Amino acid sequence: KEVGQELRTGYHFQPPKHWINDPNGPMYYKGLYHLFYQYNPKGAVWGNIIWAHSVSTDLIDWVALEPGIYPSKPFDINGCWSGSATILPNGVPVIMYTGIDPNERQVQNVAYPANLSDPFLRKWVKPDYNPIINPDRGINASAFRDPTTAWYGPDGHWRLVVGSKENMRGIAVLYRSRDFRRWIRAHHSLHAGFTGMWECPDFFPVAVAGGRRHHQSGVDTAELRDSTVAAEVKYVLKVSLDATRYEYYTIGWYDHSKDRYTPDLAFPDNDYGLRYDYGDFYASKSFYDPVKKRRVLWGWANESDTVPDDRQKGWAGIQAIPRKIFLSRGGRQLIQWPVEEIKSLRAKHVNVSDKAVKGGEYFKVGGFKSVQSDVEAAFMIKNLEKAEKFDMAWRTDAQGLCKKLNSHVKGGVGPFGLWLLASDDLKERTAVFFRVFKKNDTSYVVLMCNDPTRSSFESQIYRPTFAGFVNIDIAKTKKIALRTLIDHSVVESFGAGGKTCILTRVYPKKAVGDNAHLFVFNNGESDIKLTNLRAWEMKTPTMNKRLGQ
Numbered sequence: 001k002e003v004g005q006e007l008r009t010g011y012h013f014q015p016p017k018h019w020i021n022d023p024n025g026p027m028y029y030k031g032l033y034h035l036f037y038q039y040n041p042k043g044a045v046w047g048n049i050i051w052a053h054s055v056s057t058d059l060i061d062w063v064a065l066e067p068g069i070y071p072s073k074p075f076d077i078n079g080c081w082s083g084s085a086t087i088l089p090n091g092v093p094v095i096m097y098t099g100i101d102p103n104e105r106q107v108q109n110v111a112y113p114a115n116l117s118d119p120f121l122r123k124w125v126k127p128d129y130n131p132i133i134n135p136d137r138g139i140n141a142s143a144f145r146d147p148t149t150a151w152y153g154p155d156g157h158w159r160l161v162v163g164s165k166e167n168m169r170g171i172a173v174l175y176r177s178r179d180f181r182r183w184i185r186a187h188h189s190l191h192a193g194f195t196g197m198w199e200c201p202d203f204f205p206v207a208v209a210g211g212r213r214h215h216q217s218g219v220d221t222a223e224l225r226d227s228t229v230a231a232e233v234k235y236v237l238k239v240s241l242d243a244t245r246y247e248y249y250t251i252g253w254y255d256h257s258k259d260r261y262t263p264d265l266a267f268p269d270n271d272y273g274l275r276y277d278y279g280d281f282y283a284s285k286s287f288y289d290p291v292k293k294r295r296v297l298w299g300w301a302n303e304s305d306t307v308p309d310d311r312q313k314g315w316a317g318i319q320a321i322p323r324k325i326f327l328s329r330g331g332r333q334l335i336q337w338p339v340e341e342i343k344s345l346r347a348k349h350v351n352v353s354d355k356a357v358k359g360g361e362y363f364k365v366g367g368f369k370s371v372q373s374d375v376e377a378a379f380m381i382k383n384l385e386k387a388e389k390f391d392m393a394w395r396t397d398a399q400g401l402c403k404k405l406n407s408h409v410k411g412g413v414g415p416f417g418l419w420l421l422a423s424d425d426l427k428e429r430t431a432v433f434f435r436v437f438k439k440n441d442t443s444y445v446v447l448m449c450n451d452p453t454r455s456s457f458e459s460q461i462y463r464p465t466f467a468g469f470v471n472i473d474i475a476k477t478k479k480i481a482l483r484t485l486i487d488h489s490v491v492e493s494f495g496a497g498g499k500t501c502i503l504t505r506v507y508p509k510k511a512v513g514d515n516a517h518l519f520v521f522n523n524g525e526s527d528i529k530l531t532n533l534r535a536w537e538m539k540t541p542t543m544n545k546r547l548g549q
């Protein structure tokens, strides 16, 4: 058996071998979901980047096609980097991507399907008039990339943004076009911030609760031109920060006539905005799914194993489970939830209900194979009296707090949660847990944390703790839910119904295959109750079957 192959994912998207990174140009066309992604056809490290291409009818089973976009012309001869798809009003999909030209400049190109009657969209044509957007007029040619899906303004012109930086400022450079061919830079950018380079911007509308549409429904970016719709939507701007390798988003208002985006709260939980995911999740991109009328988010999860190990395994990088995203009822954050289709993979199932877990206790959830599973748990906290005091200095540093007060540090209320990908003797284990702090007599803070410090015997691996706060009123609800998707080397968790998400990669040596177990633990002083735990083994979909196989 080859080294590390037992750590390959079963139901998280992954090609048979080599390196992958950003999801590109996700879209739905003639019965198929298309996923392109950054891919190195020659090895398990970043390089030689092309757009690999897979399609699916249900976001679960995938068929691999030949590469969609690859270097072939001067305007992309040194690489085909990230970009997005836009469905034109006549139904024609167009891809806009960053090409690396012979002078290593980043330029923006378009590509059109060679044959619109082919639902697989196998061949793409790059017109000779590319590049259509050049890094001119003071734009830094080595920091100018990742065009968004375009939207249509009330003046009948298209708009899109390209990520860039100007000294230390990250910017979303705005362009307009009448014909999708000749693009003119607007006098001002859509938005900017003192954060360093903005990669992979994403800008899209979300429905507001109380409007005509259900707040969980997606809104097509193309609909932005309709001002009656605009009264019932807010806008989300997400950027991927090259400097931190984390993504941040803000929710705000977009003025069509002035083409200005103004975030409601620029700094809700830290200097940059909220996070989709507080773990290993980057370069994400959303698209509107017209079939289920929802917005779906794809994101890349890098390996955190060593590069020699990546090379030896022969693969690196996965896509997170596609998530349905929508604005919370209160409008202050996005909610993310695995697309409902993944329930079709649920197989053998175990159930635990109404089980008290005293302070210091833990137990194993047996009777099923947890190495590739979907676990839903609900915890009830009877008494908040023993909650540790919250230091306001921690407010902007959930991750630092989780590192300090990790799963081994006894608390008042929590840490409680799951140990997973755990060996029977618990020497290897990854903890996903909550910890409740007291801010004052009536208000509490809930921390959600992923602690992989004991996830593997292998000592070379980078294993940071990841954490975020959970925006719930625990004194009122007394309950908190956790859903975790476990997939060999992936731990993808959704706290409080998708309010706080954390994805991590772990590389156990012993807790693999049938030797990977699931436990419930409570390392706090206060007792808690596991009101319900349901766990399913997950089937393995057909991942990247070749067409005609």
Ligand code: DQQ
Pocket (backbone or CB within 6 Å): 021, 022, 038, 049, 081, 082, 098, 145, 146, 199, 200, 240, 282, 283
């Ligand atoms: N990955 C691409 C770039 C993008 C970066 C290159 C983000 O276009 O900025 O593979 O991960």
